[in-house]
Amino acid sequence: MKIVMLGAPGAGKGTQADRIAAKYDIPHISTGDIFRSNIKAGTELGKKAKAFIDQGLLVPDEVTIGMLLDRIAQDDCSKGYILDGFPRTIPQAESLTAALKEQGTAIDFALNVDVPDAAIVERMAGRRACLKCGATYHIVYAAPKKEGICDVCGEELVIRDDDKPETVSKRLEVYHDQTQPLIDFYSRHGVLHTIDGTQNMDKVFADICGILGE
Ligand code: ADP
Ligand code: AMP
Numbered sequence: 692m693k694i695v696m697l698g699a700p701g702a703g704k705g706t707q708a709d710r711i712a713a714k715y716d717i718p719h720i721s722t723g724d725i726f727r728s729n730i731k732a733g734t735e736l737g738k739k740a741k742a743f744i745d746q747g748l749l750v751p752d753e754v755t756i757g758m759l760l761d762r763i764a765q766d767d768c769s770k771g772y773i774l775d776g777f778p779r780t781i782p783q784a785e786s787l788t789a790a791l792k793e794q795g796t797a798i799d800f801a802l803n804v805d806v807p808d809a810a811i812v813e814r815m816a817g818r819r820a821c822l823k824c825g826a827t828y829h830i831v832y833a834a835p836k837k838e839g840i841c842d843v844c845g846e847e848l849v850i851r852d853d854d855k856p857e858t859v860s861k862r863l864e865v866y867h868d869q870t871q872p873l874i875d876f877y878s879r880h881g882v883l884h885t886i887d888g889t890q891n892m893d894k895v896f897a898d899i900c901g902i903l904g905e
Pocket of ligand 1: 698699700701702703704705706707814815817818819827828829830832833888889890891892893895
């Protein structure tokens with residue numbers, strides 16, 4: 692099963708992708724997490740990506756597409772995967788479609804988690820992230836057991852640099868301009884499903900399971 696998650700930054704893609712990955716036993720691949728771990732490790736890729744991420748801009752397609760295609764070529768992806776945060780531009784979606792076509796396959800589901808901009812701002816303001824294992828929390832809606840500490844790995848939680856209010860509005864602008872057109876793209880490919888992302892996390896997940904099947 693090959694799935695892509697669509698939706699604005701902060702819509703809940705990562706939260707749901709984690710649950711889907713656990714239930715359907717497929718890897719959760721987040722391009723944002725790959726960039727953040729490279730930034731933390733101080734790699735060349737991380738240095739290149741950081742300048743764009745901190746400004747709320749997309750990392751250029753030349754960097755991102757190759758990185759993602761390499762990742763999905765790995766052995767753990769043979770049964771499928773869930774892509775969270777990729778594709779984010781039409782050229783990314785076209786490259787993915789072309790690479791899959793060469794293998795005689797295609798994306799099975801594009802899940803669009805729909806949340807209006809006003810709710811996004813509140814979600815991003817309360818988001819706390821673990822840069823070690825990628826787990827995500829919210830100070831109100833998904834608080835960790837111990838304040839400021841990751842339940843999964845015990846690392847200290849941080850506010851992502853790009854979750855600051857001034858960067859969030861830029862990211863939303865970039866989303867509407869460059870990523871939202873993917874909703875039409877996947878609709879034309881006949882695999883688009885839109886879910887009301889303003890519901891609580893369990894209800895969003897139940898709707899997704901209804902789409903993906905047992
Ligand atoms: P994305 O991966 O789309 O950027 P996240 O999954 O990181 O979004 O979610 C953004 C923030 O909103 C996180 O703090 C998360 O805990 C919280 N969140 C996710 N889904 C919901 C929901 N259905 N209701 C309330 N808060 C949510
Ligand atoms: P995310 O964790 O998905 O919110 O991603 C954080 C940031 O990483 C984004 O705001 C972008 O700057 C960058 N990024 C992640 N995925 C992509 C992508 N597919 N294309 C370009 N930039 C990306």
